[in-house]
Amino acid sequence: MQVLEKNPAVETRAGHCRITVRGRDGSETSFEVKRNDMLLKAAVDQGIDYPHNCRVGVCGTCKTRLVDGRVSPMVDLALSPLSNEQIEAGFVLACQAKVRTDLVLDVKLGNGAQLPVRTVSALVTRWQRLPGDVIDLRLKLDDAVAFNAGQYCTIAESGSFTRRSYSYYDVPAADGSPAGEVGFLVKRLPGGRFSEWLFAEDRSGIKFWVEGPFGVMGVDDLDRDGLCVAGGTGLAPILSIVGDRLQRSETARFTIVFGVRSEKDLFADTHLAELQAKAGDRLRVIPILSHEPTGSSWAGLRGLVTAALTPALGIDYRDTAAFICGNLGMVEAVERRLIELGVQADRIHADKFVPSGTP
Known part of the structure; x- marks a missing residue:
């Protein structure tokens, strides 16, 4: 990690730009990146604890105020998660900002979540079909890797250039020791390579490559109660976050609102039952079905996940931490609803899934 304290005598190397981050306490931290490199990738590659999650310009976690200097945005900011007010105030997305000159930035570095990104080989030890066109995929890593709750990695079959990102559903070890095996919930997408x-067939025994961990999720007061909203396989990082919080806090309680289309798509009964057994009365799981046939025997909630988010849920929205994982539209709708109910914006942590190839 090449982090330099402020020193006017230090010269930037040819072909590089100097990035200076100004802290709210008046401190300054600097590092170098090659001109025309992407700001976030260059920082993360150096081990700098830069806030980020999706890395594709969707989640907004890496939003950064540009105080001085010039970048080239690689996405149309009007289509980004930045508000008009943030754009006018000089905010950019670090993951989509190509560095053109020396920069002065206003962004909060360091939340204790940064772990080294590693690429390791792995072997498929579980390939299990679940309801709802979901595969429970487990990989035995040739070298153990540490990750934080709610993070994700990219995986690919050995020899293939087709890489996809998935969140770990495992709970990190309480002592922070690295994991020798990790699991993912993979939804079948029609036409998805x-x-x-x-x-197509049982892939047990196939060799994979795994790169990660990436992203930041679940950063909040450990003892604060949590409301988790998951759409489909967005449940994977929620399983990790809730399991981690339950073992690190003696008092925090959690409500999981889990949305799928119909009763036959409830793929996670086993995972949720295992989590419930550990949590006892500190966990409540509320499934909700958006397309359950009229007249079926389903006695639970029906509708979109936002239909479950009402005062009748019985939680203090003003003092809860919210964790939302699922497709882009669902997450944005839940964010809006939670703010209406009084959840503080800085206590909403979101992981927005975007299928590969989506502009």
């Missing part, structure tokens, strides 16, 4: 290949 990776998921269609994975579903």
Whole structure:
């Protein structure tokens, strides 16, 4: 990690730009990146604890105020998660900002979540079909890797250039020791190159490459109660976050609102039952079905996940931490609803899934 304290005598190397981050306490931290490199990738590659999650310009976690200097945005900011007010105030997305000159930035570095990104080989030890066109995929890593709750990695069959990102559903070890095996919930997407290949036949014993961990999720007061909203396989990082919080806090309680289309798509009964057994009365799971046939025997909630988010849920929205994982539209709708209910914006942590190839 090449981090330099402020020193006017230090010269930037040819072909590089100097990035200076100004802290709210008046401190300054600097590092170098090559001109025309992407700001976030260059920082993360140096081990700098830069806030980020999706890395594709969707989640907004890496939003950064540009105080001085010039970048080239690689996405249309009007289509980004930045508000008009943030754009006018000089905010950019670090993951989509190509560095053109020396920069002065206003962004909060360091939340204790940064772990070294590693690429390791792995072997498929579980390939299990679940309801709802989901595969429970487990990989035995040739070298153990540490990750934080809610993070994700990219995986690929050995020899293939088709790489996809998935969140770990495992709970990190309480002592922070690295994991020798990790699991993912993979939804079949019609026409999806990776998921269609994975579903075609049992892939047990196949060699994979795993790169990660990436992203930041679940950063909040450990003892604060949590409301988790998951759409489909967005449940994977929620399983990791809730399991981690339950073992690190003696008092925090959690509500999981889990949305799928119909009763036959409830793929996670086993995972949720295992989590419930550990949590006892500190966990409540509320499934909700958006397309359950009229007249079926389903006695639970029906509708979109936002239909479950009402005062009748019985939580203090003003003092809860929210964790939302699922497709882009669902997450944005839940964010809006939670703010209406009084959840503080800085206590909403979101992981927005975007299928590969989506502009």
